[in-house]
């Protein structure tokens with residue numbers, strides 16, 4: 001009897017100690033003061049996930065308000081996984097649309113090379129279908145949640161890095177003030193000033209691609225564009241993609257090609273219709289739809305070198321700041337969401353040793369970035385073939401896969417779309 005009493009007492013003590021340890025760990029994170037630099041997809045998702053860990057989070061955004069530029073964006077199952085963790089998968093699905101098919105065309109004659117049913121196939125394979133929507137709506141949904149969670153967002157606040165003389169102390173310079181934080185999450189996009197100052201070794205690869213983007217109402221478009229499909233048109237040394245951005249009848253067009261001239265590093269460079277047509281001769285059936293066009297944006301496609309590390313002292317990079325890659329796997333936003341998820345997971349894993357958590361994050365993400373970078377670069381070459389014989393061979397290959405082995409098409413991409421951190 002006495003023995004049993006002692007065992008129960010011992011067990012109670014052990015449970016008590018475990019609880020104390022857990023509370024202690026939680027309190028450590030509770031005290032963590034975090035600054036997020038940038039209120040894009042990576043910054044806002046990181047803010048939400050770190051707030052979930054009970055960190056004290058402040059977001060600095062240089063613009064005075066959330067900018068509404070940006071056309072369509074694709075969320076694949078790996079990105080949806082993170083949105084689900086944030087409880088935002090349903091609002092995002094409502095704001096966007098799930099395309100039915102992926103259709104591949106030869107741009108020369110608009111002839112269909114092959115098509116794959118994706119709505120049910122992807123749901124069956126990954127548990128979630130792809131979603132296409134307007135980028136600004138995704139940012140808005142994340143921001144609404146940030147407001148709900150009472151996370152402080154300082155708009156009109158350009159936050160810059162401040163490195164102490166000994167190189168050890170990294171803080172934030174903002175409005176002439178110096179702000180110290182336990183953790184600084186750099187989410188300031190491709191032109192990151194933090195990356196240049198703190199992570200000096202990382203450079204952008206030269207800009208050799210450009211993308212023209214615009215949205216058109218589907219009522220004026222031939223059926224080939226207005227159906228609820230993702231269409232990929234392979235041209236000579238170029239390609240273009242179209243997909244709906246929701247149930248509002250708007251279709252997103254992105255035209256990509258190699259570009260040797262000098263380009264402005266900005267998302268907002270507007271070009272005239274004529275300028276676009278001069279640069280990108282397009283099929284007449286599409287040209288006649290262009291009167292309805294409001295704005296055409298020309299974007300530089302920026303690709304950064306693969307970083308050696310994403311962490312220095314108490315600073316980590318996420319999203320495009322960490323690594324901007326060619327958009328030919330449509331992983332920009334998804335990678336940003338993955339980064340935020342992995343960061344919060346690693347911090348949670350090492351609540352008593354932040355630098356260990358950050359270093360784990362950096363290692364894990366660099367491994368993944370390398371793989372994503374490789375496949376995006378491979379697609380760039382395949383999508384922009386110049387020689388007729390190579391293009392024909394590529395089309396035959398695609399035709400055979402879509403007809404005889406549609407699952408093979410996605411099987412080789414499982415490591416991207418099945419990723420759950």
Ligand SMILES: Cc1cc2nc3c(=O)[nH]c(=O)nc-3n(C[C@H](O)[C@H](O)[C@H](O)COP(=O)(O)OP(=O)(O)OC[C@H]3O[C@@H](n4cnc5c(N)ncnc54)[C@H](O)[C@@H]3O)c2cc1C
Nearest residue numbers: 038040041042061062070071158159188189319320332336
């Ligand atoms: C205006 C815009 C439109 C886009 N549209 C599309 C699209 O239609 N389709 C698509 O696939 N991708 C688009 N992208 C890219 C896509 O959003 C990114 O690839 C991906 O979401 C990762 O974003 P991010 O949050 O890392 O960086 P970004 O989306 O670039 O966000 C970075 C944020 O940091 C802010 N910032 C920069 N410097 C500072 C500073 N010093 N202090 C404080 N704040 C700072 C910027 O104002 C910006 O809000 C767009 C990006 C931008 C900025």
